[in-house]
Structure formats: structure tokens, C-alpha cells
Amino acid sequence: MNCELRIxxxxxxxxxxxxxxxxxxxxxxxxxxxxxxxxxYVSVLELGKVWERSxxxxxxxxxxxxxxNPRPRLHFAxxxxxxxxxxxxxxxxxxxxxxxxxxxxAALADAVPPDLSVVDARTVPQDEAALSEQLVAAEYRVWxxxxxxxxxxxxxxxxxxxxxxxxxxxxxxxxGKTYDLRPLVQELHLEDAPAPWTGLWMRVGTxxxxxxxxxEVLKALDLNDAPRRCTRxxxxxxx
Amino acid sequence: xxxxxxxxxxxxxxxxxxxVQKPGRYVxxxxxxxxxxxxxxxxxxxxxxPDIYDLGMSNFALAIFYxxxxxxxxxxxxxxxxxxxxxxAQMRQAAIPLYTLESYRPVSTFDILAISTAYEQLxxxxxxxxxxxGIPVRAADRDAKHPLIVGGGHGTFNxxxxxxxxxxxxxxxxxxxxxxxxxxxxxxRHLPREGQLRALLDAPGLYIPRFYQASGESGxxxxxxxxxxxxxxxxxLPTLPPTPIRQLVPNVEVTHNRAVVEIQRGCTRxxxxxxxxxxxxxxxxxxxxxxxxxxxxxxDATGYEEVALLSLSSADHSEIKPLLEALLDRFQGRHLSISxxxxxIESFSVDLADMLSQGRRSGFTFAPEAGSxxxxxxxxxxxxTEDLLAVATEVFARGWRTLKLYFMLGLPxxxxxxxxxxxxxxxxxxxxxxxxGGRKTEIHVSVSTFVPKPHTTFQWxxxxxxxxxxxxxxxxxxxxxxxxxxLSWNQYDGTRLEALLARGDRRLNAVVEAAWRNGAxxxxxxxxxxxxxxxxxxxETGFDVDAALYRPRAADEPLPWDHLHSxxxxxxxxxxxxxxxxxxxxxxxxDQCHACGILVNYPGMWTAEWECxxxxxxxxx
Numbered sequence: 001m002n003c004e005l006r007i008x009x010x011x012x013x014x015x016x017x018x019x020x021x022x023x024x025x026x027x028x029x030x031x032x033x034x035x036x037x038x039x040x041y042v043s044v045l046e047l048g049k050v051w052e053r054s055x056x057x058x059x060x061x062x063x064x065x066x067x068x069n070p071r072p073r074l075h076f077a078x079x080x081x082x083x084x085x086x087x088x089x090x091x092x093x094x095x096x097x098x099x100x101x102x103x104x105x106a107a108l109a110d111a112v113p114p115d116l117s118v119v120d121a122r123t124v125p126q127d128e129a130a131l132s133e134q135l136v137a138a139e140y141r142v143w144x145x146x147x148x149x150x151x152x153x154x155x156x157x158x159x160x161x162x163x164x165x166x167x168x169x170x171x172x173x174x175x176g177k178t179y180d181l182r183p184l185v186q187e188l189h190l191e192d193a194p195a196p197w198t199g200l201w202m203r204v205g206t207x208x209x210x211x212x213x214x215x216e217v218l219k220a221l222d223l224n225d226a227p228r229r230c231t232r233x234x235x236x237x238x239x
Numbered sequence: 240x241x242x243x244x245x246x247x248x249x250x251x252x253x254x255x256x257x258x259v260q261k262p263g264r265y266v267x268x269x270x271x272x273x274x275x276x277x278x279x280x281x282x283x284x285x286x287x288x289p290d291i292y293d294l295g296m297s298n299f300a301l302a303i304f305y306x307x308x309x310x311x312x313x314x315x316x317x318x319x320x321x322x323x324x325x326x327x328a329q330m331r332q333a334a335i336p337l338y339t340l341e342s343y344r345p346v347s348t349f350d351i352l353a354i355s356t357a358y359e360q361l362x363x364x365x366x367x368x369x370x371x372x373g374i375p376v377r378a379a380d381r382d383a384k385h386p387l388i389v390g391g392g393h394g395t396f397n398x399x400x401x402x403x404x405x406x407x408x409x410x411x412x413x414x415x416x417x418x419x420x421x422x423x424x425x426x427x428r429h430l431p432r433e434g435q436l437r438a439l440l441d442a443p444g445l446y447i448p449r450f451y452q453a454s455g456e457s458g459x460x461x462x463x464x465x466x467x468x469x470x471x472x473x474x475x476l477p478t479l480p481p482t483p484i485r486q487l488v489p490n491v492e493v494t495h496n497r498a499v500v501e502i503q504r505g506c507t508r509x510x511x512x513x514x515x516x517x518x519x520x521x522x523x524x525x526x527x528x529x530x531x532x533x534x535x536x537x538x539d540a541t542g543y544e545e546v547a548l549l550s551l552s553s554a555d556h557s558e559i560k561p562l563l564e565a566l567l568d569r570f571q572g573r574h575l576s577i578s579x580x581x582x583x584i585e586s587f588s589v590d591l592a593d594m595l596s597q598g599r600r601s602g603f604t605f606a607p608e609a610g611s612x613x614x615x616x617x618x619x620x621x622x623x624t625e626d627l628l629a630v631a632t633e634v635f636a637r638g639w640r641t642l643k644l645y646f647m648l649g650l651p652x653x654x655x656x657x658x659x660x661x662x663x664x665x666x667x668x669x670x671x672x673x674x675x676g677g678r679k680t681e682i683h684v685s686v687s688t689f690v691p692k693p694h695t696t697f698q699w700x701x702x703x704x705x706x707x708x709x710x711x712x713x714x715x716x717x718x719x720x721x722x723x724x725x726l727s728w729n730q731y732d733g734t735r736l737e738a739l740l741a742r743g744d745r746r747l748n749a750v751v752e753a754a755w756r757n758g759a760x761x762x763x764x765x766x767x768x769x770x771x772x773x774x775x776x777x778x779e780t781g782f783d784v785d786a787a788l789y790r791p792r793a794a795d796e797p798l799p800w801d802h803l804h805s806x807x808x809x810x811x812x813x814x815x816x817x818x819x820x821x822x823x824x825x826x827x828x829x830d831q832c833h834a835c836g837i838l839v840n841y842p843g844m845w846t847a848e849w850e851c852x853x854x855x856x857x858x859x860x
């Protein structure tokens with residue numbers, strides 16, 4: 001599936017497009033967080049709800065949108081694919097009152113689910129561009145089991161030597177449509193991993209409308225059935 | 240493979256998750272999940288809901304016992320649900336047994352496995368659950384090294400179709416008897432299974448099927464052990480127990496993803512088809528002040544944005560309006576949505592919904608159940624068509640654009656004219672909607688097929704036959720068409736199965752097991768149910784379905800569930816059945832006691848939380 005569309009779907013649900021981006025009443029905070037194990041298996045919509053509830057349990061004064069269906073304003077940099085954890089993902093939240101970032105960190109530490117951890121919290125300028133607009137690339141570590149490293153290496157070599165790689169778009173409305181995965185994969189190579197895993201490392205582009213996903217890369221490598229542990233290790237923002 | 244007594248390695252579970260839909264169902268990790276030390280707890284209890292996580296996490300009974308039992312430092316409580324078919328296949332292929340979501344321990348290593356028997360379509364799933372856990376499905380094939388298998392929920396008011404698979408059924412409310420059961424089991428855990436169960440005969444409200452047998456054609460159940468009581472009276476709490484506070488918060492989407500407070504248990508309305516209303520008597524109300532405090536504590540503990548106020552008839556709570564006012568006042572500005580299920584058809588209900596919706600107008604739901612005034616009198620649903628139309632007018636006038644109407648088809652005494660009345664009513668409501676609300680107004684008519692349930696006034700009635708039901712459904716389909724009208728109905732095959740399991744006797748155990756062995760499971764799911772597995776089971780066991788379903792029972796005939804007593808007397812239901820046939824109504828019993836039997840069967844238990852008049856028969860509160 002095309003990643004960018006999923007971001008749009010999510011944002012249209014949790015934010016009110018009419019609400020001014022620079023509301024002087026609200027304050028913008030950026031949270032860096034990590035997810036693992038159980039929290040790697042939630043969708044982006046579900047992770048949004050996990051965050052809303054965590055922020056409420058932590059007593060954060062969430063800023064809500066206007067309208068019939070007010071929702072807290074939360075912006076992820078990029079959706080995490082189902083089955084993928086993260087070492088350092090980014091989330092912007094808007095609050096109605098000022099909160100000391102250190103106090104926010106402490107309150108959230110007790111409020112988040114077991115496999116979510118909060119790495120950092122800081123304020124950001126109201127007028128800074130949306131995280132999704134700043135994002136240019138994402139890096140993933142994928143550990144695979146029940147595969148031979150040599151087979152993975154030859155699949156990777158074949159992949160990198162291809163000029164184009166057509167994959168079916170996911171989702172009913174794209175039935176029969178394909179997209180080219182190859183240009184989205186900027187780097188792909190094997191890396192060390194503890195036994196019994198075989199490690200893969202990749203860096204994929206995240207241009208609007210064209211975001212690479214690690215499970216799509218595995219599909220292209222014909223490793224779709226291999227048990228895996230996937231972690232997004234870094235989000236790369238345009239500096 | 241892992242050692243069968245230690246937790247399953249995360250890596251073994253993880254290896255399956257990329258192959259299944261919605262893997263977050265199988266990993267746990269919820270906020271408020273409780274993990275205790277296995278070694279320092281004396282009793283290990285697994286609570287199971289035998290359908291998928293999405294439904295099981297929405298089941299309030301599990302929430303009650305998860306919190307109630309976990310309070311005890313000597314007791315460890317964990318949860319399991321039946322995985323969806325794709326995950327079941329993966330687990331079987333990888334030889335991973337069913338595990339709990341807290342510690343990933345195999346379910347078979349727990350001391351007590353409590354399985355919800357909330358409704359009949361869970362029965363084959365219970366066998367699937369036991370088998371996936373590596374536990375023999377028949378009680379006779381198990382011994383003290385297997386978990387004690389306990390059933391509880393509304394289905395236990397006729398558990399005979401699954402009596403061979405469970406060791407114990409809890410009849411009625413389990414908040415007191417479950418802890419008693421744990422204590423008694425702990426005191427006798429060294430005994431063989433037979434001895435453990437014999438010790439449990441001392442606890443009122445437990446039904447242990449192995450000490451009974453079914454006799455003759457009627458399926459009536461009698462004790463074969465002198466220590467076993469001939470009749471088991473349901474357990475009842477004098478007042479509602481504290482509502483669960485630290486409620487589990489799922490990380491993935493589930494059916495009812497919200498906080499719940501039970502505001503009232505039982506119902507005084509006396510609808511003659513309703514089993515829940517009869518078996519949960521008497522009505523006990525939770526005081527409004529306690530509800531408000533509970534909601535505050537739950538929101539702090541969970542971060543939920545929605546709370547459901549649970550009851551069988553919300554508007555009947557005597558403090559409902561001050562309660563809603565207090566909640567709106569207390570949580571103003573916190574963006575809390577409050578949902579109020581089961582509203583009666585009256586303008587007071589529209590007032591209440593109006594208070595809660597704050598500008599948003601989603602659907603409004605009413606359940607007239609029958610189309611004509613005459614048939615509504617027979618089922619004791621006292622609402623006149625003209626009043627219903629007046630309430631519908633108000634619903635549209637206040638801005639709702641979708642009205643759902645629930646009906647039942649195949650009710651005792653129903654004639655074709657009653658179906659005409661449903662059609663007529665739906666069209667009149669639609670015209671009202673178009674006139675007041677405009678072209679976007681939608682009327683959803685949902686018609687389910689009536690199943691005569693045990694422990695109700697209609698327990699003697701036969702199930703309506705297929706030809707009648709399908710012909711009447713055809714009438715509805717033909718005439719309820721057009722702009723702004725939507726109709727949904729149940730397939731008769733599913734209804735027939737539900738009726739068979741609801742009304743069956745002990746002979747059905749062989750059928751249930753054969754059906755499950757043929758692949759029947761998820762009987763409530765259109766996409767997973769296998770009617771073919773059931774048909775083969777009927778053929779293999781020589782079971783006569785028609786004889787079981789289409790014969791009205793005689794008044795003096797023993798019924799397969801007579802040994803279980805809801806506190807409401809059989810002779811009360813019989814008098815009420817005669818009233819139904821005569822088209823007579825019976826008033827709400829909070830106004831006047833009709834001697835259903837609750838007050839005499841629970842002497843000395845009355846409290847001010849009860850809606851029963853204290854003085855009993857004929858008196859007023």
C-alpha cells in the first residue's frame with residue numbers, strides 16, 4: 001500500500017483541517033518514542049489511540065479540534081507498518097497549557113503501555129512544517145529467521161541490479177495497479193545480527209505519494225514468508 | 240518446542256504473526272493487564288472467552304472477574320481468547336498450544352479454566368478452545384492434572400447440551416461463589432478429580448453435571464448422587480459489587496473499545512421473550528453518586544474517551560436524569576462521550592439522548608419487537624403504535640436522521656397481519672422522517688427470528704418453522720424497499736442452530752461434539768460457520784432436529800432445565816404464558832409485585848437497592 005495515503009487518512013481523522021495551524025492558545029510538543037514487541041503489532045490508527053489515551057492518563061491538557069467530533073491534535077511523522085517496532089519515532093502533540101517537557105516525560109513514563117517508551121519530549125515552534133513534510137527517508141533493521149544468508153545476499157544483489165521492480169499496490173481501490181519499488185530503496189545490505197537471525201538494513205525514501213515499506217521490500221526479495229523482527233531505527237528529516 | 244509447563248517463548252509466537260490478520264490480538268501488552276509471579280501464587284486461574292479477542296475484550300463479565308479475583312494476593316488471573324481461524328491453523332502447524340496473554344503460559348498449566356458460556360453460539364468454540372489448549376474435551380477423559388473446567392454466563396441456565404465437556408457450571412452471579420470455589424478447590428487440590436468435585440457440592444449455586452443424569456424423552460435431569468441437590472438455586476448478590484475500575488485498555492481496535500459502568504442489573508419490564516430480564520432479577524441499582532465516582536476513577540486509570548452505562552433498560556434507573564446531569568457537569572470540557580444502551584420508546588428517552596449527544600446526532604435505536612398493538616400485548620411490550628409514532632416524530636424533530644427499529648419474527652401467536660403491521664409502521668415512520676428530517680432520513684429495520692429461551696414465559700413455545708419464517712421474511716423484503724429504507728434479517732439456519740442449542744437436553748452433547756469434529760466452530764459468524772458440519776453431525780448421531788424444535792411443550796411436562804432455578808417460579812411463567820395467550824399485559828413489577836418468586840426464594844436478602852417492593856405480593860414500593 002502507498003504509505004502517504006495512509007498518513008493522509010489518519011490525519012484527516014484526528015485533526016480538523018479547518019483549525020488554524022498557528023493557534024496562539026495551543027502549544028506544540030515533539031515526543032520521540034520507541035515501540036517494541038506487542039506494540040509493534042498495532043496499526044497507525046490504533047497507535048494514535050494508544051497515544052491519546054496515554055496522554056490523557058498522564059494528565060496532559062490536550063488541545064482538541066473544533067467541530068462536531070473534536071479530536072486531539074496528534075501528528076506522526078510517518079505511520080509504522082503493522083509488525084514493525086521503532087527505536088525513535090516522532091510525534092507532535094498540541095496542548096492547551098504549557099507543560100515542562102521534563103514533567104511530561106516523567107508523567108508519560110508511568111502512563112504508557114509496557115512496550116512503549118518515551119525517549120524525549122521538547123517544545124517546537126508553532127509554525128514549523130508538519131513532520132510528514134519534513135521527512136525524507138526512513139531506516140529499517142529487519143532480522144530474518146529460517147533463511148540462508150547466502151540466499152538473502154543473492155536476492156539483495158539481484159534487487160539492487162534491477163532498474164525497476166513493479167509491485168502491486170495494496171488496497172481494493174488500487175486493484176490491478178502497480179508501482180515501482182526500486183527507486184524508493186536508497187540502500188539495502190546485509191548486516192550482523194545475533195543468532196539465529198540474518199540481518200538486513202535498508203534506507204527507503206519517503207517522498208509524498210511514494211514511501212517504501214520494509215514488508216514490500218521483503219516481498220520483492222521473495223522473503224515474504226520468513227519470520228522477521230522489524231524495527232524502524234531512524235527517521236531522516238530534511239535539515 | 241517449548242517445555243509444556245513453561246511460558247511459550249516470544250520468538251515462537253512472533254514467528255507466526257506476519258502470516259495472520261490483525262496480529263495484535265495475540266500478544267497482550269494492554270494497559271492495566273496484571274502480571275504476577277507464578278511461583279508465589281497458590282491458585283492459577285485462566286479466564287477464557289471462546290471467541291476472538293475483539294469480542295472477548297468487550298465482554299464485561301471477564302472484566303469483573305479479572306479485577307475481582309486479581310485483588311487476592313494468593314490468586315493469579317490471566318486471560319485467553321479463541322484465535323481466529325488463520326491463527327488457529329498457524330498454531331496447530333507450529334504445535335503451539337493456546338496460551339494466556341499475560342505470561343504466554345500454556346492454558347493447560349492453569350489450575351482452573353473458566354470459560355464464558357454467555358450464549359449458545361460459543362459452544363463449539365469452547366471445544367475448539369479446549370482442544371487448542373491440548374485439554375481433552377470430555378470431562379470424563381480428564382483427571383486432576385488437567386485444569387478444572389468451569390462454565391459461567393447466561394448459557395448456564397440450560398447447560399445440558401454441553402454438560403459432558405465442563406466440570407462445573409456457576410448458576411447465576413459468580414462474584415461470591417467464584418472465590419468460594421477457588422478456596423474449596425485449594426483445600427482439596429490433592430484429591431482425584433472426582434473428590435475435588437464432590438467437595439464443591441457444598442457450595443450453593445454450583446452445578447456439577449457428573450452427579451446427575453438425564454431421564455427419558457423429556458430430558459429432565461435428576462441427581463444420581465445423594466449429596467447432589469435436586470434443584471440448584473442461582474446465586475444472587477444483595478447489592479451490586481463495586482464496578483471494575485482498572486479496566487483493560489486494548490492496543491488494537493475491538494468491538495466495544497470503551498469504559499463500562501454497570502448502572503443496574505435486572506429488569507422489571509417483564510417482556511415475555513427476554514431471558515436476560517428474567518434470569519437477572521431482581522433489579523438492583525447502583526446509586527448515582529457511586530457511578531459518578533466510578534467513572535472518574537476509570538477515566539483516570541484508562542484514559543478512555545467513552546463510557547457506556549450498562550443496563551437492560553437505562554431509562555428505568557430511578558436517578559438516570561440527575562446521573563447524566565452530574566456526569567455532564569463533572570466531565571465538562573474533557574470530551575467524554577457517554578453511551579446509553581437499551582432505551583425504552585418514550586419521549587423521556589429522547590430527552591436523555593438529547594442531553595448526551597451535544598450537537599452530534601448519530602443513529603437512534605428503538606425496539607418495538609412486534610408490529611401490531613395486539614402482538615405487543617402478547618409479548619408484554621406495552622407501547623401503542625400512535626405513541627411510537629409520536630416518539631419518532633420527536634426523534635426527527637430534534638435532529639436525528641437515522642432511526643433503527645428492531646423487530647422479532649416468529650413470535651408465539653404471530654399472524655401475517657402482524658407482518659403487515661411491521662411494514663405499515665416502517666412506512667409511516669419513514670414518511671414522518673421524510674417530512675420532518677428531509678431526504679437524508681434513513682430507517683433501518685432489523686428483524687431477527689424469535690427463539691423460545693429457557694426460563695422465560697415463552698419456554699413452552701415451539702420455534703416457528705422455516706416455511707413460515709422465510710415466507711414472512713419474503714413479505715418484508717418485497718414491501719420494505721425504496722429510498723430511505725433498509726432491511727436486515729437473520730438466516731433461518733443460524734436461528735435453528737441457536738434454538739437447538741438453547742433448548743437442547745443432554746443428548747445434544749454427542750451432536751455438539753460430532754459437529755465440532757466435523758469442523759463446526761464460530762457458529763455466530765456468517766463467514767466461518769459450517770452448516771454442513773452440523774448436518775453431517777445430525778446424520779451421524781441420528782438426532783431428530785425437528786422433534787426437538789417444533790413441538791410445543793406441555794404445561795405439566797418436565798423440562799431439561801427444571802433442575803436449575805433462576806428464582807423466578809415455573810408456575811409464574813406458566814400463568815404469564817396464559818396471560819399472553821389471552822392478550823393480557825402485566826405491569827412493570829416495580830409498581831406492583833406480581834409474585835414471580837424472587838422475594839420468597841431469597842428471604843432476608845432484600846435491600847434498598849432492590850426495585851422490588853419490600854412487602855412482596857401486591858404491594859407497592
